[in-house]
Amino acid sequence: MDYPAKPVADLLVELGFSHVVWLPDSALGPWEAELDRPGTLELVRVCREGEAWALAAGLYLAGKRPLVMIQNTGLFESGDALRNFLFDLKLPLVAVIGYRSALVPGNNDSACKFTEPMLKAWGLDYVVIRSPDELPQMREHLRVSLAAGRPGVVLVAEGRM
Amino acid sequence: MSNIMTTQSPTSRMPLVAALEVLLPLRGDRIVVTTMGAAREWPKLSTHPLDFHYIPSAMGAAPALGLGLALAKPQREVLVLNGDGAMLMNLGSLVTIVAAGASNLTLITLDNGIYEVTGGQQTAAAAAARHAWVDFAGMARAAGFARVARFERWEDWQRGAAALLADPGPRFVVLAVEPVGAAYHLEAPGPLSERLPKFQAALAQI
Numbered sequence: 001m002d003y004p005a006k007p008v009a010d011l012l013v014e015l016g017f018s019h020v021v022w023l024p025d026s027a028l029g030p031w032e033a034e035l036d037r038p039g040t041l042e043l044v045r046v047c048r049e050g051e052a053w054a055l056a057a058g059l060y061l062a063g064k065r066p067l068v069m070i071q072n073t074g075l076f077e078s079g080d081a082l083r084n085f086l087f088d089l090k091l092p093l094v095a096v097i098g099y100r101s102a103l104v105p106g107n108n109d110s111a112c113k114f115t116e117p118m119l120k121a122w123g124l125d126y127v128v129i130r131s132p133d134e135l136p137q138m139r140e141h142l143r144v145s146l147a148a149g150r151p152g153v154v155l156v157a158e159g160r161m
Numbered sequence: 162m163s164n165i166m167t168t169q170s171p172t173s174r175m176p177l178v179a180a181l182e183v184l185l186p187l188r189g190d191r192i193v194v195t196t197m198g199a200a201r202e203w204p205k206l207s208t209h210p211l212d213f214h215y216i217p218s219a220m221g222a223a224p225a226l227g228l229g230l231a232l233a234k235p236q237r238e239v240l241v242l243n244g245d246g247a248m249l250m251n252l253g254s255l256v257t258i259v260a261a262g263a264s265n266l267t268l269i270t271l272d273n274g275i276y277e278v279t280g281g282q283q284t285a286a287a288a289a290a291r292h293a294w295v296d297f298a299g300m301a302r303a304a305g306f307a308r309v310a311r312f313e314r315w316e317d318w319q320r321g322a323a324a325l326l327a328d329p330g331p332r333f334v335v336l337a338v339e340p341v342g343a344a345y346h347l348e349a350p351g352p353l354s355e356r357l358p359k360f361q362a363a364l365a366q367i
Contacts, residue, residue, distance in 0.1 A: 019232070021229075042232070044232065044257075044261055045257070045260055045261075046225070047253025047257050048251065048253050050222060050225075050251070051222070051225040051251065051253065051254055053219075053222075054219065054222035054223075054224075054226045055225040055226070055228055055229040055232075055257070056229060057226055057229060058226045058227060058232070059229040059232060060229070061229070061230065061357075061360065061361055061364060062229070062230050062233030062234050062364045062367075063233060063364065063365060064229075066229070080219045081222050084217065084218060084222065085219070085222075088217045088353065089353065089357060
């Protein structure tokens with residue numbers, strides 16, 4: 001599934017995001033050029049997903065509006081940082097997370113299997129988008145999360161394992 | 162080209178508090194993020210509104226937290242006081258900092274070779290475990306930090322700190338410090354629910 005880059009970047013700009021802190025996967029990766037377009041968003045590249053939550057926290061505390069953008073495998077990796085910044089520091093950070101294998105019927109991908117149970121365990125409010133037609137749901141979920149001042153996650157379903 | 166591993170262990174170490182005291186007259190209006198041992202001692206030395214004692218923490222996350230602050234406030238210097246065990250947990254952050262182009266960031270690693278918070282066990286990098294010292298400064302240099310230095314003697318650190326902090330960043334400094342030992346006790350300097358809003362309010366004034 002290819003999600004078009006420009007509508008995604010446009011909706012993030014429209015929502016007032018200042019920075020995208022990311023470690024991309026194959027579904028999010030094609031968005032790089034649009035997310036890095038001068039004069040709109042600032043794209044910050046991290047080496048490991050735990051850094052993304054911490055870096056976004058620093059940006060948020062200093063008055064910016066960051067978005068974390070990682071793969072679901074990185075969600076698992078970054079659990080301690082997520083725990084600390086969302087639950088100890090209580091920061092309302094939001095994320096767009098690639099949902100590996102979610103469009104593959106009957107897949108055996110453990111990353112896919114545990115993603116939603118993990119988000120439920122954290123108590124994180126999330127939506128899943130499964131096609132480019134559902135990008136308005138991404139916009140709405142991020143908008144509502146920002147307006148409510150609470151963490152929120154958009155899972156972007158992918159076909160690759 | 163420097164080797165990442167060096168067989169030279171520190172010939173001298175400075176007391177942690179003395180190492181931090183060198184920074185007191187130099188911090189100016191810098192944002193200061195402390196974690197691990199520095200978060201225990203710095204609050205006893207400074208009560209600046211732009212101090213943030215990162216407790217409770219996600220161990221290893223302080224450099225990225227400081228980087229976020231530095232990117233959000235590019236006109237203001239940010240100083241992160243990290244531990245060596247915490248640095249080992251997130252060595253990739255050295256690359257992230259350089260890639261982000263944060264010239265207003267200084268990352269200081271206070272290297273005592275042990276996990277003091279859990280009772281003094283050696284880190285994987287410590288001499289007895291590896292029979293050699295991991296060269297944090299060499300790693301930072303290889304990652305592309307603009308200014309890198311390592312100090313073992315307090316006198317050298319005191320003499321060199323001001324010029325180092327005045328150089329273009331990002332800067333990376335290793336300070337070989339003595340373990341605190343049995344006296345170690347890490348306690349948050351007040352509830353986070355009070356400290357964090359105050360820190361945010363101070364940041365908003367910049």
